Amino acid sequence: MPYVNTKDILEKASKEGYAVPALNINNLEFLHAIIDAGIEENAPIIIETSEGAIKYAGNGDIRRGAQLFVSMVRAFANTVPVPVALHLDHGKHFNIIMEAIKAGYSSVMIDASEYPFEKNLEETKKIVEIAHSVGVSVEAELGRLVGIEDNVVVAEHEAVLVDPNEAKEFVENTGVDFLAPAIGTSHGAFKFKGEAKLDFDRLKKVKELTGIPLVLHGASSVPEDIVKLAESYGANFKGAKGVPSDILKKAVKFGINKVNTDTDLRMAYVAGLREFLTNNPGEFDPRKYFKTAKEYVKEVIKARMRLLGCSNKA
Ligand SMILES: O=C(CO)COP(=O)(O)O
Ligand SMILES: O=C[C@H](O)COP(=O)(O)O
Ligand SMILES: [Zn+2]
Numbered sequence: 001m002p003y004v005n006t007k008d009i010l011e012k013a014s015k016e017g018y019a020v021p022a023l024n025i026n027n028l029e030f031l032h033a034i035i036d037a038g039i040e041e042n043a044p045i046i047i048e049t050s051e052g053a054i055k056y057a058g059n060g061d062i063r064r065g066a067q068l069f070v071s072m073v074r075a076f077a078n079t080v081p082v083p084v085a086l087h088l089d090h091g092k093h094f095n096i097i098m099e100a101i102k103a104g105y106s107s108v109m110i111d112a113s114e115y116p117f118e119k120n121l122e123e124t125k126k127i128v129e130i131a132h133s134v135g136v137s138v139e140a141e142l143g144r145l146v147g148i149e150d151n152v153v154v155a156e157h158e159a160v161l162v163d164p165n166e167a168k169e170f171v172e173n174t175g176v177d178f179l180a181p182a183i184g185t186s187h188g189a190f191k192f193k194g195e196a197k198l199d200f201d202r203l204k205k206v207k208e209l210t211g212i213p214l215v216l217h218g219a220s221s222v223p224e225d226i227v228k229l230a231e232s233y234g235a236n237f238k239g240a241k242g243v244p245s246d247i248l249k250k251a252v253k254f255g256i257n258k259v260n261t262d263t264d265l266r267m268a269y270v271a272g273l274r275e276f277l278t279n280n281p282g283e284f285d286p287r288k289y290f291k292t293a294k295e296y297v298k299e300v301i302k303a304r305m306r307l308l309g310c311s312n313k314a
């Protein structure tokens with residue numbers, strides 16, 4: 001199937017009420033695992049790279065990194081039976097967003113969420129105009145990504161979580177294709193100190209008022225079996241906690257269609273790598289010592305595709 005616009009994948013998901021994981025990569029091995037998972041689940045695939053990933057892949061050169069990712073992803077997209085999109089995650093620098101668009105990314109995120117509302121809106125609008133003129137879709141973010149802690153008063157939530165009325169105004173004025181509303185998640189492996197919770201009322205309102213596909217950042221579940229496995233081979237992930245599966249399912253029910261996932265893949269990979277290296281101390285062929293790691297990443301992705309409802313939606 002062809003390399004597609006992320007918008008096509010997400011509008012179908014929004015209409016039919018399921019979500020697609022957006023999976024971060026930094027190298028070829030994670031791409032293999034994602035492609036294999038998508039084929040086995042017959043699911044649409046969204047691959048994303050951060051600005052840091054582009055720098056890393058290009059060994060310091062942004063243009064080279066962006067081009068490398070586009071050619072890698074396109075080479076697979078052209079020869080697999082499921083749609084594949086490539087997205088720039090958390091674009092914060094104008095030059096990197098432009099390089100991604102020029103290189104041929106399917107979509108870009110402009111993350112100006114650290115600025116006041118008006119500046120976020122202006123920055124986003126500027127990127128939307130450029131990206132849309134060449135058929136690239138755009139994601140933006142409203143609110144700040146922080147966990148909702150039990151001991152934080154409501155007024156403080158108000159300050160960081162998305163304001164649904166602002167979301168409506170933002171979407172109408174920018175023409176953005178999908179929106180990431182902050183509803184209580186955060187990036188990384190340590191999301192909640194107490195019980196995990198998200199602000200579903202806010203999410204419901206944002207969906208009602210905007211009607212566009214919504215994105216959940218910081219959505220990794222940090223599966224306990226993966227954490228335990230990695231720890232049994234020497235890792236230390238004390239206090240790691242993600243978004244539980246039932247909460248993710250609820251988020252999908254209330255309007256989330258793109259579920260950003262990086263940490264879970266990293267955790268699965270390192271667990272597999274540690275296991276293999278411990279059990280095969282004489283091995284030094286990377287094609288062999290990456291194998292178990294890739295296998296675990298693939299399984300984590302397949303489970304997520306099933307949970308989010310995008311299996312057989314290719
Ligand atoms: O939001 C993310 C990428 O944009 C990734 O979130 P996690 O750290 O929960 O995997
Ligand atoms: O949202 C952040 C992603 O997990 C990517 O993180 P990174 O900047 O370490 O590549
Ligand atoms: Zn952000």
Ligand SMILES: [Zn+2]
Nearest residue numbers: 187217218260
């Ligand atoms: Zn994110």
